Amino acid sequence: MLDKRKFYINGEWVDPAKANDLEVIDPSTEEPVAVISLGDRADTDAAVAAAKAAFPAWSRTSPSERLAHVEKILEVYQRRAPDMAWAISHEMGAPQDMSLGDQVAAGTYHITNFINAFRDFQFIRPLGEHAPNSMVAWEPVGVVGLITPWNWPMNQVTLKVIPALLAGDTCVLKPSEIAPLSSMVFAEIVDEAGLPKGVFNLVNGDGLGVGTQLSTHPDVEMISFTGSTRAGIAISKAAADSLKKVVLELGGKGANIVFADADDKAVVRGARHCFYNSGQSCNAPTRMLVERAAYDRAVETAARVASETGVATAHQPGKHIGPVVSKQQWDKIQDLIQAGIDEGARLVAGGTGLPEGVNRGYFVRPTVFADVRNDMTIASQEIFGPVLSIIPFDSEDEAVRIANDTPYGLTNYVQSQDGTRRNRVARQLRSGMVEMNGEPRGAGSAFGGVKASGRAREGGVMGLEEFMDSKAISGWDRKA
CATH class of the missing domain: 3.40.309.10 (Aldehyde Dehydrogenase; Chain A, domain 2)
Structure with missing residues (x-):
């Protein structure tokens, strides 16, 4: 059985502040395949603090530098595809061929589409011909908490982590505690790609624990959540007191x-x-x-x-x-x-x-x-x-x-x-x-819904903008 108790915080694999083991069950056999630890508030605080400390420098990097990091992530991700497919099959039950050809490939698809969308992304744009000195600037939100589900692990991780990084945000990822192994492989990929310390962090945990801690944390500026409508409502309520940005991609009945x-x-x-x-x-x-x-x-x-x-x-x-x-x-x-x-x-x-x-x-x-x-x-x-x-x-x-x-x-x-x-x-x-x-x-179409399905827009240009705030600026010197 794999020992996966460590968290990825500030560029290092670290032990949890307090032991709280959970077995990851292989749904094909009903047998444990790994053991993880559920995070404590001290672990969440450490990850958020690392992301907060890394934000000033990361947010000031040039778009080309951030793009180079994501291109490196894609390169390593493709090389680690067999490891990722094994993890997904054993944690949530996608068959071997589907795991590699669809589940893992979804991550490749989204990373590639974000790279293509980002190359043409304008961070400062004219409002329009009617207002030549008025501009709209797109700027990073800050520290973002990312809470992802078990059913399409890499589809959702890449739809959140990659645009956050490209936008200039720093992040803390809490994957589903039922299917955390693929996200831990992803953290290894990010580490090998050489992302600066603290820009990306991972803490395992459940919704009532780490999920709530991220949703209520005063230093987390945004929560991006994919999961059930019931949990999305709870996250919205938990986040309300701190007035953070909340983006929800929820259930459906198509x-x-x-x-x-x-x-x-x-x-x-x-x-x-x-x-x-x-x-x-x-x-x-x-x-x-x-x-x-x-x-x-x-x-x-x-x-x-x-x-x-x-x-x-x-x-x-x-x-x-x-x-x-x-x-x-x-x-x-x-x-x-x-x-x-x-x-x-x-x-x-x-x-x-x-x-x-x-x-x-x-x-x-x-x-x-x-x-x-x-x-x-x-x-x-x-x-x-x-x-x-x-x-x-x-x-x-x-x-x-x-x-x-x-x-x-x-x-x-x-x-x-x-x-x-x-x-x-x-x-x-x-x-x-x-x-x-x-x-x-x-490719690049936004994924998202209305009503009880949430109103997130993930993927492509709209998915990049989701992880930014817009700023209106007048009196812009077009000659400067």
């Missing part, structure tokens, strides 16, 4: 609207996306809204996709899905599947219990419910497991109404060959993102 004229692969694509990462994605299209004329065929297709989706250990290669992250998560998903059955939804694939032939590990059967009403528990709550709810609709207006009838507003999806209708529906959907006909959003 609607995938499939019109009768959608291409033949639309339902297959949607079901696979729902089951992807064992359903543990906030932008998963977990509600499939299908036009009545195509409904029966869609139900049959989705059930077939579920039955064909393999479930197996994360320790082997292949296109299967792995376990969900923990026993607590497994229990929650089982309860919600049972709620779907009890409330009268028609179970057409999967169901409760372990998949056939499995006797250990937190594995969930890919599950499809038909004839779901939008007021059912499985349609209203974020399940975070491979569970798809299919809802019929009769008109475009009804589809939009059902899609928007949710507290969440992260990602919605539209499938139709009618471009005019696609555009019209996309504009009516209350969400931060809309993806249509399986076409991914372009």
Whole structure:
């Protein structure tokens, strides 16, 4: 079992102020794979103090110097990709191929996109032709606390750490205590890249401990959090007394609207996306809204996709899905599947219990419910497991109404060959993102939502600006 009790503070791996061990459980085997320590207030204070001391010098570095550091991080990150993939597979259950090809690759993708966006970023910009001597300056916020989840570890770490560094901020990262090993590899990468001491710090801990300590710390100017809506509300309240900037990327309950004229692969694509990462994605299209004329065929297709989706250990290669992250998560998903059955939804694939032939590990059967009403528990709550709810609709207006009838507003999806209708529906959907006909959003697009999904904008230029404050300056001498 790996001993990972140390924290990365002020450029060094240091022992915790007080022993508070926690085992990291491999969800494929239910066995411990590592032991970490949960941080104490003294550890949080030390990390924040290091970041605060490093901020004046780091914030004054030239953009080209900060860019060079991030380019070095990318170089080391790519070399350490196998180590990172191993950590992710063992801490949260992403299968080997998916861990390397998608989970680790997400970090490469975001770092590269931030580098490209930063090269053209203007830190001082004219307000406009109408005010030639008025400028807008973008400046670092200060010390930022970064709290990241377990489901896409490097996706979220790179979406926060990299723009913070490029903006000129210094930071303290608290990864999920359930899946901390990949972030500790990331800290090793940052260390090898030669970042100045104190610019990046890592303290493991839980939400009630280190998470709350960062959220309330008077020397932390900003909190960037990704996780549940419940935790995001608690962080907002905790941070209110210190009036720090709070940026939240929270849950989702995405609607995938499939019109009768959608291409033949639309339902297959949607079901696979729902089951992807064992359903543990906030932008998963977990509600499939299908036009009545195509409904029966869609139900049959989705059930077939579920039955064909393999479930197996994360320790082997292949296109299967792995376990969900923990026993607590497994229990929650089982309860919600049972709620779907009890409330009268028609179970057409999967169901409760372990998949056939499995006797250990937190594995969930890919599950499809038909004839779901939008007021059912499985349609209203974020399940975070491979569970798809299919809802019929009769008109475009009804589809939009059902899609928007949710507290969440992260990602919605539209499938139709009618471009005019696609555009019209996309504009009516209350969400931060809309993806249509399986076409991914372009590199540098901002990731984020509205309503109970939070209003963060992560990635690209908007993701850089999220970690800065703007300053309006008049009387600027354009000749100086």
